[in-house]
Every structure is written in structure tokens, then in C-alpha cells.
Amino acid sequence: MxxxxxxxxxxxxxxxxxxxxxxxxxxxxxxxxxxxxxxxAIVVLASPVPDFTSVKAVSSGSEAVLLARDGQVLQHLRLDRRARVLAWVPLDRVSPAMREAVRLAEDEHFRYHPGVDPLAILSAAFDNLKRERPRGASTITMQLADLLSGRAARPSAGHGFFGKLDQIRRALALELHWSKDQILEAYLNRVGFRGDLVGIGAASYGLLAKGPEGLGEADSAVLAALIRSPGASRAKVARRACAVLRAGGRGLSCDEASLVAMAMPRRPHPMPGVDDAPHLARLLLKKPGEALRSTLDADLQRFAATALRNRLAELDERHVEDGAVIVLDNRSGEVLAWVGSSGELSGAAAVDGVQALRQPGSTLKPFLYGLAIEQGWLTAASLLDDSPLALTTPSGLYIPQDYDRHFRGAVSVRSALGSSLNVPAVRTLTLVGLDRFLQQLHRFGLATLDKEAEFYGYGLALGGAEVRLIDLANAYRTLANGGEFSVAHLRPGEAPGARRRAISPQAAFIVGDILADPAARALTFGLASPLSTRTWAAVKTGTSKGMRDNWAIGFTDRYTVGVWVGNFSGEPMWDVSGVTGAAPIWRDLIEHLHQREASRTPQAPVGVQRRSVSFAPEVEAVREEWFLAPKGATERVGPAVVQRLAEARPQLIAPPDSAILAPDPDIPQRAQAVLLQANGSGCLWLDGRAIAPCGKLKTLIPLPLPGSHRLELRAKGSGELLDTHQFTVRALSAPRRPGA
Structure with missing residues (x-):
């Protein structure tokens, strides 16, 4: 019924x-x-949905990563200043407490609805009848749909009726193609938290100084409370975090959450990451999210940085705070280490010392002597005069001095280069010529020397110019490669570019042999110094004027190592030379590089001969020496050579010929003097009369009257004229009266 x-x-x-x-x-x-x-249903099914894997792959952070040659991470570098986004964090690396807090704060029924929560929509609609500010009902899936479409980043796009329908459509489509875990993982990596911190990784490290996997209940509640209102005050965040905890039955943790919220920093904490090659990263990394592989050796890079910091810490009381290191592979030209500064020891740690322009000191001398040997003007056994020298230049007198202020008379090229004597180098430059020497430096890749030769003057022999450590080290690598130049490079597999001949293999070999000879260094450095290594190595130090820069550059059969020490501010160091500042770092690196395999002594190329050399008089001991072989010579050993010292011709030294002497207007004229000096033997005459006893070849006299003067060196007894110089004394300008 x-x-x-x-x-x-x-x-x-x-x-x-x-x-x-x-x-x-x-x-x-x-x-x-x-x-x-x-x-x-058809509209939802037809809606395009990005693949989860592709979204994860293209979600580049704000940082780029520099990798070593073996893939180890060397540096994280932030390049996108609009947002701070770290690497994608998998869901299993986010603490369960954080996952639960986000669900309670943003979408209580997340695990059960199909992307849209009807109960939340009805609840929001009812609440909005009584609220001045409407409350939304967007689920986590709906918010993620906006984040993926870019609508969340465009506040002007709004969420009108049709906008909300479109959001719902995309959310339903996401739920059809993605799992709940994938949706939550993408949401946590895309949502903004506070300021420019986007994603759970940046938020947890930047606000709480801990990783996502270590977030506790109070931490998680605070971060979840920030999602809805990232700019809220700390007190408001604390109240919202407490509400999240109560919703999960954890109200007892409210006090702890308040402490966490109130302790959030005004500026984010430093982000985690590796900081082993900041300067090279800034040079190479250009695009956020990229991971670029370099030629650097990770272990060597860290060792070089540590060696530099350790040595600078030892020099702390000598006003030294900066330094740089570069290591090159001789064969490939790959850069194996690039340390741009001393890091926390430096007052200008961001400056890259590998690329900074600094004065090279005596490190240019090998290229000068190499040119003279190649052209046949000198041999390694040629004798040079290490005695006082004054040269007239357009800017005044140039009077080079040796580092220790002593002169050694006749010395061989081997001793002059190995012991870094200044006066013989300047004499060699007068022989070679400024233009030829500058062209030689250009052939070795020192392109920063872009002025005319006259601009540098004779001081170029002693490093009176500015070069980069990377260029100078590569020039020494050219010597190591038998005089063949190629550009150093920073990316694996990169072609080294065109090779060119900078100097002959024979001259390069002889220069390298001198730089590796401890006996050649003995005059200045002794036999035991930081330049002495257990393995074969050629090395040269340099110290610029005023001790503002010092260097140690050298090579073995496989590597070239360059070290610079100084102050980026340009302030001088206190009694620190190349052998005490840079050389210990250079030696540590050489020993580290060859701790397993010793460097092999280079084989002499065809075109050089070994000869026995003796000197008359015996200014240096008898030894075996390398010479360029005569054309057509086939034997490796040539005849013995006797190097005779020509008797020095008596000559005037100071003032130089054609010198112009200008009195100092701030010093009384009666207190001003001029040095008259000659070498050899004889008598000094000024303006036709003797001014000192014969044999006294160095005397200081009151400054002569303004006008032209004639200085003569005459033979004792006969009065024969041996040398003559003309010089001019300018009139003393009258001092300007105040107000004149």
C-alpha cells in the first residue's frame, strides 16, 4: 500500500x-x-594543467649556483632582488607540524574536498553578511592555481565573479591531475610569507634560522599565520598563531608561539649556502636559478683561501689585510683556484683582487731579460753594472735603487734576475728600448698597459705600471709553456683560443732556469727562503713602490700559481716584501699541488747549449750555463766561455747631463745643496776649478747660483778630460705675499 x-x-x-x-x-x-x-565537467577536463614535474623544474630560485669541475657546490649567489627564493623543498623535508599548521590555517578540509570547499564557501558567505571586510574561502588548491597562473602577483587582476569562476575551474583541473601531496608541496614552495621571502625554505631560514625539517609546532603556527597577512605586526601574528594552535588542540603552546613571533628579525637571517668563490660567481653567474659548472677544483679553492687567510692573520700587526690567489693549469689554461680577497679579514671583501689593477714591482723583469736574451743582446752569463745610475727623463731625474740600498758592482744576468737587482734591470731596459719592451709585454697578454711607452718611462722595468693578477699569472704560464701564449679560461671544455708565440722556446727555457735557481737568488734572498721548494719550481717576487703591493708568481711543470698581498685601500704595508708576504702562500700552494707527484725539471729545447763559464776577474764562481746555440750547432755542450769584465770607464753620475735643478722655495737657498758624483778615478771640476781633492768622487756642495754650469771629470796628474755634464740651476721664485 x-x-x-x-x-x-x-x-x-x-x-x-x-x-x-x-x-x-x-x-x-x-x-x-x-x-x-x-x-x-567538459570545461574542467579541457583546462590546461601544467605537469607537476615541469613546475618543479622551472621553479628557479632567486639564487644561482657556481659548481666546481666535479659538481661540488662552491657558491650560492642571489641575483633576483624582487624575491628571495631558495631551492625547491620536497614535502618529505617539511616537518609534519608545518604541514598540519598550514592545513589548519588555510584549508581545514584540504584532504577531502575536490579543490573547492562548499562548506567554507557557505561559511564565508554567512560571515560576510555581518563583516565589513569580506572573508575569502579560497582553498589551498585555489590559491595554488592563482600562484601558478601569476594572478596572485597581480593585485589589479582582482577576484570578481568571473575571476572566481576561473579560479575554481583551474583548481578543479589541478585536483584531477595532481595528488594532494603534490599540491601541498607546490603551495609551500610558491606561497609568500613575509617581505620578499617566498617559499618555505626562505621563510624558515630567513625568519627562524632553521630548516623546514626542523620546524616545531610553535614555529609552524607562526609561519602559517603569516601566509594570510605577511605584513601583520608581531602581536597580530602571535594571536593568529595561537588560534592555529587551538584549532589543532595545542593551545598550551601559545606562549611559545608568542615568543617565536616577537623574536622574528626585522631583516632576514643569512641564508644557508656555500661561500667558497664569491668573486668568480659574480663574474660568471648571470641568471637566477642557473647552476654553472666551472673549472675550479673545490678542494684546491678551499685550501688556497685558507692559506691566504692564515698568512694574513700572521701579518696582522704589519698593516696587511688583503690578498688574492690564482692557480692555472699550464697545459689546458683552466683556472683551478680563484680567491679574490681575504674575506672577513678585509675591509673591502667584495673587491676582486684577481682582477684589480695593481703595480707588479719586479715581476716584469723576466720578460725584459727574456727579450734581451732572445735578441742576442745579453746571455745568462753577461755582466751588468750594479752601480749608481741617474737617468734624465721629461718628468725629472730617475735614480733607481736596489731593494736593500746596496750596490754590488759587476753581476751576471743570472744573478741580477734571480736576486732581483734593480739597477741592472734599468740598464737592460736602456739597451732593449722602452717601445720594444712594452710590445713584449703586450705579446704576453698584459693588455692593461695601454699607454704609450713614454708614459711609463724607465720605471716600467721595475713595475711602474698596473696589471691584473690573472693576466700576470697567465704571462708566467706562457713562460712555463715554452713561450706560447693562450688565454686562460673558466669553463670546462672551453676552447683556449688562438695560440701565439710570445717568446722563443730557448729564451723561455733560460729565463725559467734562472728563476728556478736557488744560487741565483742567494745575493738577495739567501739559500733558505720561502722561495725554496721540495720540487722544481721557477718563481719571481715583486714589491711595488711604498710597499703597497707584493707578489709571488711562479710555475712548475704542471701549474702556475700567482699570489698578491696588499691593501685594497692603497695604504702601504709595514715592512712586508714579496718574500715575506706573498711568497709563503705561494710555497704552501706549490707544496700542496705536488704533495703526491714531484714537478719534473724541464728538458732543454733544441737550440740551447750548456757551456762552462768562468769570469775574469772572478766576480762569480765557475759554473755551467745555458746559451743560445749558434746556428747550425748540433752538439748539446758547447765550448767553455771566459766572461771578461771590461775595465769600467770613469764617468760622471750626478747630476745627469742636461739636468735642470729647481730650488725649493720653502727652504732657504743657503740650506740647499747638490750632490756631485762620479765613478772610477779622477778629479771633480766645476766651472773650470777643482772642487774636491782628487780621488774624492762623491761630494755635497751648496747649490750653485742660477744659470748654466759645467761639471768635469779629469784624470789625476795629466788633467785629461774624461767626462763632462752640463746642468742648469733655475732661479728661486719670489714667494707670493698673502693676498697678492
Whole structure:
């Protein structure tokens, strides 16, 4: 009976619906209502949805990464200043407490709804009837849909009626293609938290100084409270975090959450990351999210940085705070280590000392002597005069001095280069010529020397110019490679570029042999110094004027190592030379590089001969020496050579010929003097009269009257004129009266 009544009622309802729908317009409404669900399903199914794997792959952080040759991370470098985003954090690396807090704060029914929460929509609609500021009902999936589409980054896009429908469509489509864990993982990596911190990685490290896997309940509640209102005050964040904890039945943790919220820093904490090659990273990394592999050796890079810092710490009381190191592979030209500064020891740690322009001191001398040997003007056994020298230049007198202020008389090229004597180098430059020497330096890749030769003057022999450590080290690598130049490079597999001949293999070999000879260094450095290594190595130090820079550059059969020590501020160091500042670092690196395999002594190339050399008089001991072989010579050992010292011709030294002497207006004229000096033997005459006893070849006299003067050196007894110099004394300008 009951079933019959129910059937009757159903038939009556259908009849009533049929009678209501007899009008065409009403039939159209019914048809539309019937078609709406399948049409909506078709729209959702047809909506394009990005693949989770592709979203994860293209989600580049704000940082780029520099990798070593073996893939080890050397440096994280932030390049995107709009947002701070770290590497993608997998969901299993986010603490369960954080996952739960986000669900409670943003989408309580996340695990159960299909992307849209009808209960939340009804609740929000009811609440908004009584609220001045409307409350949203967007689920985590809906928010992620906006984040993926970019709508969340465009506040002007708004969420009107059709915008909300579009958001719902994309959310439903996401739920059809992604799992709940994938949606939550992407959301945690894309959502903003506070300031420019985007993603759970940046937020946890930047605000709480801990990783996502270490977030506790209070930490998680605070971060979850920030999602809805990233700019809220700390007190408001604390209240919202407490509400999240209560929703999860953890109200007892409210006090702890308040402490966490109030302790959030005004500026984010430093982000985690590796900081082993900051200067090279800034040079190479250009695009956020990229991971660029370099030629650097990770272990060597760290060792070089440590060696530099350790040595500078030892020199702390000598006003030294900066330094730089570079290591090159001789064969490939790959850069194996690039340390741009001393890091925390430096007052200008961001400056890259590998690329900074500094004065090279005596490190240019090998290229000068190499040119003279190659052209046949000198040999390694040629004798040079290490005695006082004054040269007239357009800017005044140039009077070079040796480092220890002593002169050694006749010395061989080997001793002059090995012991870094200044006067013989300047004499060699006068022999070679400024233009030829500058062209030689250009052939070795020192392109920063871009002025005319006259601009540098004779001081170029002693490093009176500015070069970069990378260029200078590569020039020494050219010597190591037998005089063949190629550009150093920083990326694996990169072509070294065109090779060119900078100097002959024979001259390069002889220069390298001198730089590796401890006996050649003995005059200045002794036999035991930081330049002495257990393995074969050629090395040269340099100290610039005023001790503002010192260097140690050298090579073995496989590596070239360059070290610079000084102050980026340009302030001088206190009694620190190349052998005490840079050389110990250079030696530590050489020993480290060859701790397993010793450097092999280079084989002499065709075109050089070994000869026995003796000196008359015996200014240096008898030894075996390398010479360029005569054309057509086939024997490796040539005849013995006797190097005779020509008797020095007596000559005037100071003032130089054609010198112009200008009195100092701030010093009384009667207190001003001029040095008259000659070498050899004889008598000094000034303006036709003797001014000192014969044999006294160095005397200080009162400054002569303004005008032209003639200084003569005459032979004792005969009075024969041996040498003559003309010089001019300018008139003393009258001092300007105040107000004149």
C-alpha cells in the first residue's frame, strides 16, 4: 500500500513538471540545467594543467649556483632582488607540524574536498553578511592555481565573479591531475610569507634560522599565520598563531608561539649556502636559478683561501689585510683556484683582487731579460753594472735603487734576475728600448698597459705600471709553456683560443732556469727562503713602490700559481716584501699541488747549449750555463766561455747631463745643496776649478747660483778630460705675499 502511494506521488510530480514545462522557454531552462553539469565537467577536463614535474623544474630560485669541475657546490649567489627564493623543498623535508599548521590555517578540509570547499564557501558567505571586510574561502588548491597562473602577483587582476569562476575551474583541473601531496608541496614552495621571502625554505631560514625539517609546532603556527597577512605586526601574528594552535588542540603552546613571533628579525637571517668563490660567481653567474659548472677544483679553492687567510692573520700587526690567489693549469689554461680577497679579514671583501689593477714591482723583469736574451743582446752569463745610475727623463731625474740600498758592482744576468737587482734591470731596459719592451709585454697578454711607452718611462722595468693578477699569472704560464701564449679560461671544455708565440722556446727555457735557481737568488734572498721548494719550481717576487703591493708568481711543470698581498685601500704595508708576504702562500700552494707527484725539471729545447763559464776577474764562481746555440750547432755542450769584465770607464753620475735643478722655495737657498758624483778615478771640476781633492768622487756642495754650469771629470796628474755634464740651476721664485 505504501509503495503504491509513493509511486503515485512520483507520477504526480512528473506530471506536474511536464505540465509546467509545456511552454518552450521553460523547456529551454530545463535542458540548460540538465546540460550544465556535463558542460562544466567538459570545461574542467579541457583546462590546461601544467605537469607537476615541469613546475618543479622551472621553479628557479632567486639564487644561482657556481659548481666546481666535479659538481661540488662552491657558491650560492642571489641575483633576483624582487624575491628571495631558495631551492625547491620536497614535502618529505617539511616537518609534519608545518604541514598540519598550514592545513589548519588555510584549508581545514584540504584532504577531502575536490579543490573547492562548499562548506567554507557557505561559511564565508554567512560571515560576510555581518563583516565589513569580506572573508575569502579560497582553498589551498585555489590559491595554488592563482600562484601558478601569476594572478596572485597581480593585485589589479582582482577576484570578481568571473575571476572566481576561473579560479575554481583551474583548481578543479589541478585536483584531477595532481595528488594532494603534490599540491601541498607546490603551495609551500610558491606561497609568500613575509617581505620578499617566498617559499618555505626562505621563510624558515630567513625568519627562524632553521630548516623546514626542523620546524616545531610553535614555529609552524607562526609561519602559517603569516601566509594570510605577511605584513601583520608581531602581536597580530602571535594571536593568529595561537588560534592555529587551538584549532589543532595545542593551545598550551601559545606562549611559545608568542615568543617565536616577537623574536622574528626585522631583516632576514643569512641564508644557508656555500661561500667558497664569491668573486668568480659574480663574474660568471648571470641568471637566477642557473647552476654553472666551472673549472675550479673545490678542494684546491678551499685550501688556497685558507692559506691566504692564515698568512694574513700572521701579518696582522704589519698593516696587511688583503690578498688574492690564482692557480692555472699550464697545459689546458683552466683556472683551478680563484680567491679574490681575504674575506672577513678585509675591509673591502667584495673587491676582486684577481682582477684589480695593481703595480707588479719586479715581476716584469723576466720578460725584459727574456727579450734581451732572445735578441742576442745579453746571455745568462753577461755582466751588468750594479752601480749608481741617474737617468734624465721629461718628468725629472730617475735614480733607481736596489731593494736593500746596496750596490754590488759587476753581476751576471743570472744573478741580477734571480736576486732581483734593480739597477741592472734599468740598464737592460736602456739597451732593449722602452717601445720594444712594452710590445713584449703586450705579446704576453698584459693588455692593461695601454699607454704609450713614454708614459711609463724607465720605471716600467721595475713595475711602474698596473696589471691584473690573472693576466700576470697567465704571462708566467706562457713562460712555463715554452713561450706560447693562450688565454686562460673558466669553463670546462672551453676552447683556449688562438695560440701565439710570445717568446722563443730557448729564451723561455733560460729565463725559467734562472728563476728556478736557488744560487741565483742567494745575493738577495739567501739559500733558505720561502722561495725554496721540495720540487722544481721557477718563481719571481715583486714589491711595488711604498710597499703597497707584493707578489709571488711562479710555475712548475704542471701549474702556475700567482699570489698578491696588499691593501685594497692603497695604504702601504709595514715592512712586508714579496718574500715575506706573498711568497709563503705561494710555497704552501706549490707544496700542496705536488704533495703526491714531484714537478719534473724541464728538458732543454733544441737550440740551447750548456757551456762552462768562468769570469775574469772572478766576480762569480765557475759554473755551467745555458746559451743560445749558434746556428747550425748540433752538439748539446758547447765550448767553455771566459766572461771578461771590461775595465769600467770613469764617468760622471750626478747630476745627469742636461739636468735642470729647481730650488725649493720653502727652504732657504743657503740650506740647499747638490750632490756631485762620479765613478772610477779622477778629479771633480766645476766651472773650470777643482772642487774636491782628487780621488774624492762623491761630494755635497751648496747649490750653485742660477744659470748654466759645467761639471768635469779629469784624470789625476795629466788633467785629461774624461767626462763632462752640463746642468742648469733655475732661479728661486719670489714667494707670493698673502693676498697678492
Amino acid at each position: 505504501r509503495q503504491s502511494l509513493m509511486g503515485l506521488q512520483r507520477r504526480l510530480r512528473l506530471s506536474a513538471l511536464w505540465l509546467w514545462a509545456r511552454r518552450p522557454s521553460r523547456r529551454a531552462v530545463l535542458i540548460a540545467l540538465g546540460l550544465l553539469p556535463p558542460l562544466a
